[in-house]
Amino acid sequence: MFNQRTDLPLHKDPSNRFLPWLIAFMIYLATLATAGVMALDGLLSHWQAGVTHTLTVQISPNASEKKTEQVLSASLNLLNRTHGIAHAKAVPHSEIMTLLEPWLGVSDTVESLPLPILIDVELLDGVQINMERLLKDLKKIEPSASIDDHSVWLERVIRLTQSIQILAAAILGFIGFATIGTLIFTTRVGLAVHHSVIEVLHLIGAKDSYIARQFANHALGLGLKGGMIGIALAGPTLLGLGYLSSRLEGMLLPDVTLTWIQWGGLAMLPVLTAFFASITARLTVLGTLKRMT
Amino acid sequence: MESTRKDDVVKFENVGLRYGLGPEVLRDVSFNLRAGSFHFLTGPSGAGKSSLLKLMYLAHRPSRGLISLFGRDIATAKRNSLPAVRRKIGVVFQGFHLLEHLTAFDNVALPLRVAGTRESDIKRHVEELLSWVGLKSHMDARPPTLSGGQQQRVAIARAIITQPDILLADEPTGNVDDAMGFRLLRLFEELNRLGTTVIVATHSRALIDRLGYPTMSLENGELTKLPSNEGGLSNV
Ligand SMILES: Nc1ncnc2c1ncn2[C@@H]1O[C@H](COP(=O)(O)OP(=O)(O)OP(=O)(O)O)[C@@H](O)[C@H]1O
Ligand SMILES: [Mg+2]
Numbered sequence: 001m002f003n004q005r006t007d008l009p010l011h012k013d014p015s016n017r018f019l020p021w022l023i024a025f026m027i028y029l030a031t032l033a034t035a036g037v038m039a040l041d042g043l044l045s046h047w048q049a050g051v052t053h054t055l056t057v058q059i060s061p062n063a064s065e066k067k068t069e070q071v072l073s074a075s076l077n078l079l080n081r082t083h084g085i086a087h088a089k090a091v092p093h094s095e096i097m098t099l100l101e102p103w104l105g106v107s108d109t110v111e112s113l114p115l116p117i118l119i120d121v122e123l124l125d126g127v128q129i130n131m132e133r134l135l136k137d138l139k140k141i142e143p144s145a146s147i148d149d150h151s152v153w154l155e156r157v158i159r160l161t162q163s164i165q166i167l168a169a170a171i172l173g174f175i176g177f178a179t180i181g182t183l184i185f186t187t188r189v190g191l192a193v194h195h196s197v198i199e200v201l202h203l204i205g206a207k208d209s210y211i212a213r214q215f216a217n218h219a220l221g222l223g224l225k226g227g228m229i230g231i232a233l234a235g236p237t238l239l240g241l242g243y244l245s246s247r248l249e250g251m252l253l254p255d256v257t258l259t260w261i262q263w264g265g266l267a268m269l270p271v272l273t274a275f276f277a278s279i280t281a282r283l284t285v286l287g288t289l290k291r292m293t
Numbered sequence: 294m295e296s297t298r299k300d301d302v303v304k305f306e307n308v309g310l311r312y313g314l315g316p317e318v319l320r321d322v323s324f325n326l327r328a329g330s331f332h333f334l335t336g337p338s339g340a341g342k343s344s345l346l347k348l349m350y351l352a353h354r355p356s357r358g359l360i361s362l363f364g365r366d367i368a369t370a371k372r373n374s375l376p377a378v379r380r381k382i383g384v385v386f387q388g389f390h391l392l393e394h395l396t397a398f399d400n401v402a403l404p405l406r407v408a409g410t411r412e413s414d415i416k417r418h419v420e421e422l423l424s425w426v427g428l429k430s431h432m433d434a435r436p437p438t439l440s441g442g443q444q445q446r447v448a449i450a451r452a453i454i455t456q457p458d459i460l461l462a463d464e465p466t467g468n469v470d471d472a473m474g475f476r477l478l479r480l481f482e483e484l485n486r487l488g489t490t491v492i493v494a495t496h497s498r499a500l501i502d503r504l505g506y507p508t509m510s511l512e513n514g515e516l517t518k519l520p521s522n523e524g525g526l527s528n529v
Contacts, residue, residue, distance in 0.1 A: 007392065007395065007403060009394040012394070196390075200392065201403075201407065202379070203350060203351070203352055203379060203390075204379065204380075204404045204407055204451075205379040205404060205407050205408060206407040207373070207376045
């Protein structure tokens, strides 16, 4: 299809040299933006799951260990009875110590510190819990009780992430418009440059669609070529970013990787671009020729 | 004279043509051409012969007057119906208008490809015709590497490859010797015998005298000699 002999000497146009690289650059940016949107999507759903699925209840330690035990079991009792809670369990002392270790080190002094009691609570899917009432009931047992439902800071992060996604999508749209604009322009230039050949083709009985097809096929070829270069450059960049994020993972970001479907989607980007390039060229030629005569 | 007949393939009524804001280069041109006729078109340089042919192959619209081809008024014809009309008209342009980036073969094949003919048929037809005009060994040559006469023969082959209903040839033998000129005109006569209406614009007295077809003459944008009503068919 791409080695097709053309009646218009389009392969000699100067635009052939820069257009694939321009498209390559656009595809490169578009791929990164799309991958960013996809990866943030993964993060978002992870975080949103976090928001809806767990809570932490915190209770200040009491002077007497016995009282503390009582408060803990009463709280667990209450939580496990509450509708919408799958189950609640105290975070073992040793686990809290491990969490604190990086900051406080291991020593007997730390062991003797009055550490708060933490209760991990897992929620049922899709059941709304009345947080205010739950907190009120907990405070009846122990006034110092507090619920950390992670939602405040997570919601902020989610909102930030969503703004970044919107920005990336806007950039994507902008890239698309710029590319289409360039294609329309180069196609018009091509029509002007090959004006006399097109006139002969017309006089010989060529329909506008015959001429448009040649421009469309040519644009398809350029689009594919540029797309291949772009994706060839974007692939390593993405893998590099993925590697970096996997090194950061332990600290903040869970799972910034793409699924196979998402990788497939990215690989389709050059094909889609070539397809749109070809349609753009075709419509430009048809529109321009119609106005010319 | 102005009566319309069913077998008039070309009909001009009070046609005038001006380029841009310039003077009228054709004035009050009225004539009918019967299907299957063969005419020479003569007249001094600048008289308007090429302009008259351009109107017939729809390269220009008249500034006034009425033109019908194959019984249809071309002024009211829709833009997308013009390609079909043009495919029935073969043209040898005065300046050839060959596509320089294509081989002789591809230039001649162009009207067939544009019309969607099968590639295998194209190969057979084009090779046969190029052989006939003596360009068998130049099929892969590009026009800029051909002599003027060779280019002219490519242009003629391209004009007749589709066996058009009308053949318009603008000085088709200007660049070849008399012998080749007559040989090429034989092709036109062959086509004419199969029913093609032919008009050949020429300055060559020798050609006109030897072939003896009727002439129409233009002088200063006006038709001074009208086509003969029984041109062409009477020769069959
Ligand atoms: N594209 C054009 N723009 C403006 N004027 C034109 C154009 N083409 C032809 N003319 C003018 O129209 C007149 C007729 O030109 P035309 O080419 O029809 O003459 P011709 O009879 O074919 O001459 P020749 O025998 O030299 O080919 C001339 O005066 C010419 O200057
Ligand atoms: Mg002329």
